Amino acid sequence: MSTFRTATHRKQLQAVGATDDNTVIERFHGKIPEREEYQKLKNYWLKPGDTLVIYDLEALGGKRSAKNELEYYKAHNIRVKILDIPTTTTDYHGNPEMSTMILDTIINTLDYVIDHEIQRTHKRQTQGVDRIRDKPAWNNYGRPQVQLPTNYEEVMQRWTRGEITAAAAMGLTGLSRTTFYRLAHQYKNGGLGV
Structure with missing residues (x-):
């Protein structure tokens, strides 16, 4: 079992079987993609059949990144336990399909949330454009036309x-x-x- 944590959540990690000798600690900021320790953990240390324990989903990045990371672990037969999603930490003895089903549910939920946010953003943009279309501000909307030089x-x-x-x-x-x-x-x- 390997663990990736972004803060000191030692007791919670130990409760699901993580030990200090197999814990990777790395300061993480969502806008910094170069996470050397995490990349080593993901690409070199974790093997099929291993379990990865993370404190929360944000340790894997934003929603899109997290979805992609979870799909990667699923494809490589690596179980993921997420401490702030308790159903992922339960051991389903003799029924590994249950863990896979829960992971699928999380991936599908992220997929839905991402699509919903895109649709909501597009709808708000359209509403904003529609609101100013009949107003004098519409004449100044968008990029101004280039004025050709006299020469x-x-x-x-x-x-x-x-x-x-x-x-x-x-x-x-x-x-x-x-x-x-x-x-x-x-x-x-x-x-x-x-």
């Missing part, structure tokens, strides 16, 4: 004839590389009226 036509003619480089044309017009090439594409195809 744009002249510079583009020189650039298309090969008299100056694209970098020089960008410098003369004051346009960024991305904007320059986007407008140049429109200019060449006749879609940009100057």
Whole structure:
């Protein structure tokens, strides 16, 4: 049995069979993906049939990361006990399918929560856009249009004839590389009226 803990939860870990000699302690922050000790634990120490005990689901990262990690452990036949989800810590003697079923339920729940959050965010964005669509603020909504420099036509003619480089044309017009090439594409195809 290997244990990954992010804080001192020693008594709770010992209650489910973890010992100090097989416990990995690592300070963890969800926005720091390079967790060396955890990666060693996951990729080198844990073997099929082992049990991983973690204090809470957040030790595996955000919802998406946790779901992916749980799917990895399930695929590699590694049991996961999560102390803040008591049903995962119960030993189902002679019935390992029960542990797998509980893990599947957690994965499916995370999947549902992730999808629900995406739908809720999209709905809120749509509602926000709909609220301002009929108001004067709608005219200023989105990215402002690029104002063509006064010398744009002249510079583009020189650039298309090969008299100056694209970098020089960008410098003369004051346009960024991305904007320059986007407008140049429109200019060449006749879609940009100057």
